[in-house]
Amino acid sequence: MPALSRPFKNQRYVPYVFVLPFVLSAGLFFVYPVIQTIIMSFQEIAPGLREFVGLDNYRRLANPRFYTALRNSFVYTFLTIAVLIPVPMVLAVLLNSARSGAGRSAFTVLRGMLFLPALMSVVVVGTVFRLMFASSESAIANTVAQLLGFPPTEWLLAGPTTAMVLLVLVATWRWTGINIIYFLAGLQQIPNELYESAELDGANAFQKFRRITVPLLRPVTVFVLTISVFGGFAMFEESFVLWGPTSPGNVGLTMVKYIYQQGFQSAQMGLGSAVGITLLAIVFLVSLALLKLTGFFRQGDE
Amino acid sequence: MEHRIARIVVVVILVAIAIVFLVPVYALALSAFRPGQQLLRYGITPESLLPTGFTMSSLHTLFTARDGIFLQWFKNSVVLLVLRTSISIMLSAFVGYGLATYQFAGRKILLSAVVFLMVVPIQILILPLFNLMIHFRLMNTVWGVILPFLVLPFAVFFFRQYAGSLPSELIDSGRVDGVSEFGIYFRIMMPLMVPAFGAMIILISLMSWNDFVWPLVVLRSNDMFTIPLGLNSLLTPYQDNYDMLLSGAFMATLPVFILFFLFQRFFVSGLGEGAVKG
Numbered sequence: 001m002p003a004l005s006r007p008f009k010n011q012r013y014v015p016y017v018f019v020l021p022f023v024l025s026a027g028l029f030f031v032y033p034v035i036q037t038i039i040m041s042f043q044e045i046a047p048g049l050r051e052f053v054g055l056d057n058y059r060r061l062a063n064p065r066f067y068t069a070l071r072n073s074f075v076y077t078f079l080t081i082a083v084l085i086p087v088p089m090v091l092a093v094l095l096n097s098a099r100s101g102a103g104r105s106a107f108t109v110l111r112g113m114l115f116l117p118a119l120m121s122v123v124v125v126g127t128v129f130r131l132m133f134a135s136s137e138s139a140i141a142n143t144v145a146q147l148l149g150f151p152p153t154e155w156l157l158a159g160p161t162t163a164m165v166l167l168v169l170v171a172t173w174r175w176t177g178i179n180i181i182y183f184l185a186g187l188q189q190i191p192n193e194l195y196e197s198a199e200l201d202g203a204n205a206f207q208k209f210r211r212i213t214v215p216l217l218r219p220v221t222v223f224v225l226t227i228s229v230f231g232g233f234a235m236f237e238e239s240f241v242l243w244g245p246t247s248p249g250n251v252g253l254t255m256v257k258y259i260y261q262q263g264f265q266s267a268q269m270g271l272g273s274a275v276g277i278t279l280l281a282i283v284f285l286v287s288l289a290l291l292k293l294t295g296f297f298r299q300g301d302e
Numbered sequence: 303m304e305h306r307i308a309r310i311v312v313v314v315i316l317v318a319i320a321i322v323f324l325v326p327v328y329a330l331a332l333s334a335f336r337p338g339q340q341l342l343r344y345g346i347t348p349e350s351l352l353p354t355g356f357t358m359s360s361l362h363t364l365f366t367a368r369d370g371i372f373l374q375w376f377k378n379s380v381v382l383l384v385l386r387t388s389i390s391i392m393l394s395a396f397v398g399y400g401l402a403t404y405q406f407a408g409r410k411i412l413l414s415a416v417v418f419l420m421v422v423p424i425q426i427l428i429l430p431l432f433n434l435m436i437h438f439r440l441m442n443t444v445w446g447v448i449l450p451f452l453v454l455p456f457a458v459f460f461f462r463q464y465a466g467s468l469p470s471e472l473i474d475s476g477r478v479d480g481v482s483e484f485g486i487y488f489r490i491m492m493p494l495m496v497p498a499f500g501a502m503i504i505l506i507s508l509m510s511w512n513d514f515v516w517p518l519v520v521l522r523s524n525d526m527f528t529i530p531l532g533l534n535s536l537l538t539p540y541q542d543n544y545d546m547l548l549s550g551a552f553m554a555t556l557p558v559f560i561l562f563f564l565f566q567r568f569f570v571s572g573l574g575e576g577a578v579k580g
Contacts, residue, residue, distance in 0.1 A: 014483045018400020019412055021393040025453035026415060033430035040430070091319070094312050106313060112566055113320040116327055119558045121512040123530040124551040127537070128326045131333070134345025140329070143348050173323065178573060185574030205308075226421055234423030237514050241534070256425045263429040264519070276426045283422060 034280070040273035057274035066275070068160075068250045069258040073279075075164060076254065077232025080171045084228055085221060088176050092183035093213060111184070115177035126241025129170055130156065156242060156251075163243075163251035170238050175231075179224055186220030187213070222294040229290065233283055236260065255279045325351075334360060334552035338544025360549040372550055374525055375532035379554075382517075382528060383510045386448045391502055393453050395495060398461025399487055403473065416462075419455040425515060432519050446520040447513075457502050460572070464498040465491065501572030504565060511558065529554045 044053045091114070099107045117125070133141040133155035142152035155162050190212065198208050236256035243252050245265060255275060262272030329346045335356040344350075364372050401413060431450055440446030468491060476486040514530045521527055527535065533554065536547040562569060 012406075015400055015404035015406040015409075017484075018404065018487075019397055021453050022397040022412065022416070022455075022458060025393075025450075026419060029431065029434075029450040030419060030424075030427070033427040033434065036430035036433065037427065091316070094316055098309065098313055098316070103309070103313070108566065110316050110320050111570075112562070114323055115566075115569070116559065116562070117323065119508065119562055120327075120330075120555050121530045121533070121551075122514050123533045124330065124555055125326075127533065127547055127551050128330050128333075128346070131341055131346040132326060132329060136344045136347075138347045138349075139345030140325075140348055140351070173326065176323070181570055181573045188574075230421045230423050234425045236425055240515075241537075244537070256423070256428075259426065259429065260515075263432070269429055269433075272429050276429065279423075279426050283426075287418075287421070 037273045037276045037280075040269055041277045043270050043273075045269040046267065053270065057270045058278075060271055061274060061278065065250055065253070066258060069253045069255050069275075072160075072164070072253055073233055073235070073255045076167060076171075076235055077229060079164070079168045080175075080232050081225065081228045083168065083172050084175055084179055085224055087172070088179035088224075089183050089214075089217065089221070091176070092180045092187060093209060095180065096184060096187045111177075111180065114180055117174045117176075118178045120174075122237040123241050125170060125174060126238065129166070130242060133166055157248060159249065160251050163247075166242065167235075167238055167252060170242075171235075182220055182224055183217060186217045190216045222290075225294070226287075226290055229286055230283065233279065233286075330548075330552055330555065332356075334549040336360070336548070338546070338548055341548060342544045360545040361553075363545045364549040364553065367546055371524065372529075372532065372546065372553075375527050375529045376553075378526060379511060379528040379530075382444060382447060383507050385444065386451075386510045387503055387506045389448070390452045390454050390457065390506055391499060394457035394502070395461045395492070395499065396487070397453060398458045398463075399465040399491060399495070401458070402462045402465035403470075403491075413462075416455045416458050420459055424451075428515065428519055431516075435520055441520060442522040442526055443520070447517050450516070454506065457506065460502060461495065461498055464495055468494055497571075500568050504561075504568045505572045508558065508569075511554075 041057055042052055042054060044051055044056070095107055095111060097103075098110070132139065135152075135154040135157070136142070137146075137152045141155060146152060153162055155166050194212050194216075195208055198212060203211070234256055235254050239247075239252040239254055239257050240260075245257075245261060247253065256279070259272045259275045259279070262268040262275060329351060332351065332353065333341055333346060335358065336350060337357060338360060341350070401409065401416070434450075435441050435446045438446075438449075440449065472490055472494075473486055476490050481489065512530060513528070514534070517528055517531055518534070521531060524532075524535065529550065533547055533550050536543040536550070
């Protein structure tokens, strides 16, 4: 960042005017709600009643339903990362190789096709996937399953495994195109000479990928990893549109959905807040770990 | 020669993957022209992917059922999009420029806060934000939907990066000419940030158009719903709901696809920038 000359003396207030909207917005709609959540997590809240109950809400988290939500959020986050980093990275490299010369328009069209899912509302996505993965034997997912030698299943209702598979498939479909764009932007930063000199040394395509592309894409990989971690723990909408606010056997239940259920369906604001604080703590710890491993947040101070 | 074959193989693989990715999109487009009852009973089947047996009745139902409620949802979505995008783009650019241009006490902390808020899942806070909206009497209002997310951290970050890459001599010469700091921003620097505005207008509009959870919490009556909320309310198999659901889903998506094909460059540049500089 260029260190510019300071504003004139009598205008020292100017920078603060510029950042004021952010300070107000973050204070009112982030800091204050966080404080409120902490307070509410120690209270029992009902119409006309608000009393301090100590750690009661946190003790009540020791229930199978919360454990299901916790496990689902972790498994979902892990699986989406396992798919949504390597697959888009390889696809971006393949796309990039078609980028030059005559491949130019093919590149644009293919990139656009893979990006289309990211443009669609989650409600629309949920509707289409519910119908493609419908329980009828002739539905498209079951047709494919039978072609591969599996029996048809009730994807949405059969149990936690098919539910998780479905959620990961939806995530893969929705976010591959976006992550490809991140990786493509990263590939643009890698100087071509590196590949040229590697070729002179007789490196094959795989060696170039492993020794040049992967290490030099590291900053973008860290970025994608970070947004995937937070996106994974925040997941709720996909589950909501596939199963509605509650689901049989709690399939697809996640932490944020548990907060929603407690707050808006069971009128348990206190318990919901305790879940919120727990999730915030998890996210905070994970981001500290990421910071330690990758230095992502270091960009703030230069 | 070997090189050319490799290239052809790569393109064939990519085309195959892209076709698989397009199946749900294609299925959506065709389902808008099929009877909802049939889809509800059998789901989307391989036969329903054949381009035959279309009917316009679902689309007709969509625009006429319940006194044209779909058009009302469409209008609500457009109003929200215009208000939200225009206000949050102005505020986010203003803050981003300030963070890029000035050295002042607290700048580092604010930058870290912007980066932190960019990634922290705001969904955690729906309960206290809901209480806040009740307190401000903003439930079931447009302002209730847009107010908490007017200053968008990712947009602030993007504008800060962009403004930081502009030549600082322009600011200095503005000062020499006696232009005020705000004059420098609005008259000299902001016009130079037009490409950044383009990318962010696209992304924020897309977010607003598809936004679901927060509007679901705030908006309570059918005539205030946006398209995603309206479609969500049709998810129960009742009367002609599925006719409206599928054709409505298609009509909600079509304008976005058209804009995407016209402005693909802007969609892509807004996203890529954040990843490389992030």
